[in-house]
Amino acid sequence: MTKGRITGQSGDWQSGVASLRRDTHTYREIMEQPAAWRGALAEGRRQWPDLAARLGADALARELVVHGCGSSLYLSQAVASQLRIAGRLATAVPSSELLLHSPAALGPKRPYLLISLSRSGETTEVVLATDFAKRQHGVPALVETCYGGSSLAGRGDAVLEVTSGQEKSVVMTKSLTSQLLAFQTGLPFFGGQSLDAELDRLPDVLDRLLAAHGEQAMLAGAQAGVEKRVFLGSGPYYGLALEANLKMKEMAIVTSEVYHNLELRHGPVSIVDDRTQVVVFISDSGRAYEVPLLAELKALGATLVVVCERAEPAIVESADYLFELASGVSEPARAALYLPLAHLLAYACAVSRGENPDSPRNLTQVVKLSQ
Numbered sequence: 001m002t003k004g005r006i007t008g009q010s011g012d013w014q015s016g017v018a019s020l021r022r023d024t025h026t027y028r029e030i031m032e033q034p035a036a037w038r039g040a041l042a043e044g045r046r047q048w049p050d051l052a053a054r055l056g057a058d059a060l061a062r063e064l065v066v067h068g069c070g071s072s073l074y075l076s077q078a079v080a081s082q083l084r085i086a087g088r089l090a091t092a093v094p095s096s097e098l099l100l101h102s103p104a105a106l107g108p109k110r111p112y113l114l115i116s117l118s119r120s121g122e123t124t125e126v127v128l129a130t131d132f133a134k135r136q137h138g139v140p141a142l143v144e145t146c147y148g149g150s151s152l153a154g155r156g157d158a159v160l161e162v163t164s165g166q167e168k169s170v171v172m173t174k175s176l177t178s179q180l181l182a183f184q185t186g187l188p189f190f191g192g193q194s195l196d197a198e199l200d201r202l203p204d205v206l207d208r209l210l211a212a213h214g215e216q217a218m219l220a221g222a223q224a225g226v227e228k229r230v231f232l233g234s235g236p237y238y239g240l241a242l243e244a245n246l247k248m249k250e251m252a253i254v255t256s257e258v259y260h261n262l263e264l265r266h267g268p269v270s271i272v273d274d275r276t277q278v279v280v281f282i283s284d285s286g287r288a289y290e291v292p293l294l295a296e297l298k299a300l301g302a303t304l305v306v307v308c309e310r311a312e313p314a315i316v317e318s319a320d321y322l323f324e325l326a327s328g329v330s331e332p333a334r335a336a337l338y339l340p341l342a343h344l345l346a347y348a349c350a351v352s353r354g355e356n357p358d359s360p361r362n363l364t365q366v367v368k369l370s371q
């Protein structure tokens with residue numbers, strides 16, 4: 001595959017990337033993330049003491065069940081990892097599984113605190129699952145949404161409203177990362193350490209990353225000759241890899257896959273060849289095992305897009321596109337930083353293929369079921 005050639009374009013790649021359309025809500029909202037994050041951190045910090053008081057010590061000490069649909073399910077997975085790292089029992093489940101298959105999804109009935117996540121607060125399964133858990137199990141619900149007047153918010157015993165995440169786009173970008181950050185400001189109320197000093201650094205780091213690597217991320221997305229994409233993430237980044245993969249499907253309408261980093265070797269590696277682009281989120285805890293994977297994928301002909309905190313020589317050698325975060329922020333606190341460049345990658349893939357990410361095929365901003 002020819003690196004540096006843009007799908008559907010001729011001429012040199014830089015002018016090819018520059019000519020990709022950006023007059024969309026989706027692009028604007030991706031690029032607005034640093035400002036949205038500053039707002040979300042302030043909103044979280046302002047609301048958590050009152051939310052914790054409303055829920056009370058008993059509810060906050062319970063086992064935690066986090067749920068949502070689509071991107072909000074992947075946010076649930078990222079939030080549940082943050083809670084587990086903070087020392088809590090936390091499970092993420094799709095709202096539909098909670099609603100329809102509670103024994104299979106959660107096992108025996110027991111007291112837990114429900115954490116219901118939804119950008120719109122209007123998605124049918126999230127609302128019904130929250131009702132169901134309250135009715136069947138008498139569980140209290142903490143709701144996080146961008147819309148405090150929504151149907152879901154009306155069902156919450158406490159509501160974390162993240163207005164900074166409100167979007168015009170159908171696909172979720174800044175809403176998800178903003179909700180993650182606002183949630184992280186509340187981790188001390190679940191017994192975790194405060195991440196505040198680190199979280200406060202993220203908007204400036206993201207400003208720098210978008211300026212330094214935004215165009216390269218677009219180039220990776222518009223790379224000619226890519227027929228298959230695979231996203232890899234582990235630990236606190238697995239939910240974010242799921243979300244990056246969903247962006248590719250929703251915006252660019254391409255088939256892509258997602259795995260935990262080392263799971264790729266156990267079968268799915270069969271599909272990797274010189275028409276495959278693999279986007280790898282490298283963690284700190286797993287890097288000793290994750291970095292050698294890069295050379296193996298390179299040997300199979302894959303194009304590698306690597307996002308990591310610090311690039312050691314073995315990463316520099318294998319990566320075709322290298323995005324070094326250099327945030328100086330700990331592994332869990334920096335989770336949101338892994339997404340915005342992946343947003344741009346999916347966006348560029350979409351527009352280089354003639355798709356309009358503002359009107360993705362078969363999708364609406366809110367999925368409401370008729371009963």
Ligand code: F1P
Nearest residue numbers: 070071072118119120123170365
């Ligand atoms: C989440 C969601 C999105 C998806 C689509 C429909 O809804 O499923 O993930 O991209 O736009 O809505 P919400 O419950 O977070 O509002």
